[in-house]
Amino acid sequence: MEKFSGFRVKKINENVKTTVEKIEHTDLSEGDVLIKIAYSSVNYKDSLAIRQDGGVIRHYPMIPGIDLSGTILTTKDDRFQEGQNVLVTGYCLGVTHTGGFAEIARVPGDWVVPLPNGLSLKEAMVFGTAGFTAALCIQALENQGLATNKESKILISGASGGVGSLALAMLKKRGYKNIIALSRKKSAIPSLKNIGATEVLLIDEFMPEKIKPLAKQTIDFAIDTVGGDICSLLLSQLNYGGSIAICGNAAGIKLNTTVLPFILRNVTLLGIDSVNVPMHKRLAIWQRLATDLNVSSHELVNEITLQELTQTLDQLQAGTHIGRTIVKIS
Structure with missing residues (x-):
């Protein structure tokens, strides 16, 4: 199967390194739903993932990224269908399970949120975690x-x-x-x-x-x-x-x-925990984000590529980052 691009964190001689490289489907964690990622977003937790002492990633190599939005390529979960727009945030994504900083992700169906009416895939990641x-x-x-x-x-x-x-x-x-x-x-x-x-x-x-x-x-x-x-x-x-x-x-x-x-x-x-929120509450919050809390036209938003990701993660650690940064994947 064709390779795809992804941002990877590796441990080489006890040093943590980041690189954008070609990845195979066999490098992805297990799951029922295969997603072509359109956007991800950058969070403080993601910046910890590339630090030696960050305490987020314990097994290398890993694709970080605790958020993603995209379109389902294939699914073994009958709650979803091919071509459906969805998003995933939290759970183990980008921590112990390969995450959103790549062109493809594979996740359990229990983690998947259908994209609410009123939000685009890009707008969903303006919010993200x-x-x-x-x-x-x-x-x-x-x-x-x-x-x-x-x-x-x-x-x-x-x-x-x-x-x-x-x-x-x-x-x-x-x-x-x-x-x-x-x-x-x-x-x-x-x-x-x-x-x-x-x-x-x-x-x-x-x-x-x-x-x-x-x-x-x-x-x-x-x-x-x-x-x-x-x-x-x-x-x-x-x-x-x-x-x-x-x-x-x-x-x-x-x-x-x-x-x-x-x-x-x-x-x-x-x-307030955002990682293990039950799905019924998760769906209700995303509905609010699509309606009465929809501020997706937020002015403090910057868009980058995978190649620019390390610089943004460093800014988060240095305390110089402002607002939201989203990553355009594909």
């Missing part, structure tokens, strides 16, 4: 009371990243009036305001010398994409009954807090 995660965060907060008050003060950390920037745009589309963006990039302030932020705070000015268990109550809800001390500080600043949806750990995995925000201010910390 980042948009899916942002939508999960918003839905979790709306279930906690956010939906009842459009004037609520909502803070988004890591606002210039994929999840953060999409969350800003989605919240604006939903009609929320007080959206605070927290970022370390001063250069991103104009873009953050354009996509939805009513106020932008810079981390250097926001972080105190010492984080107190309880601080002045300033925000009602937060989407925290970075974790660590940022999450600890946000917990101390939540208004009574407020909630944080946390979905990332780029700033660290430890929390410096006490039980006081929880038992004195009745706050809630909501953990």
Whole structure:
């Protein structure tokens, strides 16, 4: 069978190397559905996959890429048909199962989401795992009371990243009036305001010398994409009954807090996972991404090829990447 192009991570003499090369179908992981990939997207987790100590890939060689959209070539799963447009995000894709940075993927049918009406294959990857995660965060907060008050003060950390920037745009589309963006990039302030932020705070000015268990109550809800001390500080600043949806750990995995925000201010910390979401909930979120949360015309989107992928992954690790990058595969 004809070979195809793919981005591969290899381990050579204990060093991790990346290359775009020709791949055979026998190099793909097992599955019921063979997909011709149109687009993938670049996420922080993908950048960890090419690091020696990233903790994402443990078996080499591997095709990374935790997202993909494309068209079914063949299927042994009668829930799908040849020629059908579909997408896959999460599960083990690009981690222990060959992923989306190639022209062809083979996946289990249980992972496959039919492309929702209203989204193109390209638009689906403008969202990808980042948009899916942002939508999960918003839905979790709306279930906690956010939906009842459009004037609520909502803070988004890591606002210039994929999840953060999409969350800003989605919240604006939903009609929320007080959206605070927290970022370390001063250069991103104009873009953050354009996509939805009513106020932008810079981390250097926001972080105190010492984080107190309880601080002045300033925000009602937060989407925290970075974790660590940022999450600890946000917990101390939540208004009574407020909630944080946390979905990332780029700033660290430890929390410096006490039980006081929880038992004195009745706050809630909501953990958001995008990898193992049950299919019924997954389908519902993608339906929202195609309708009331559809911000696929998001201005902070860059399109690259497989050959440009390593540079973008390095930018993510260096903290210089802004917005969303999608990969045009075929």
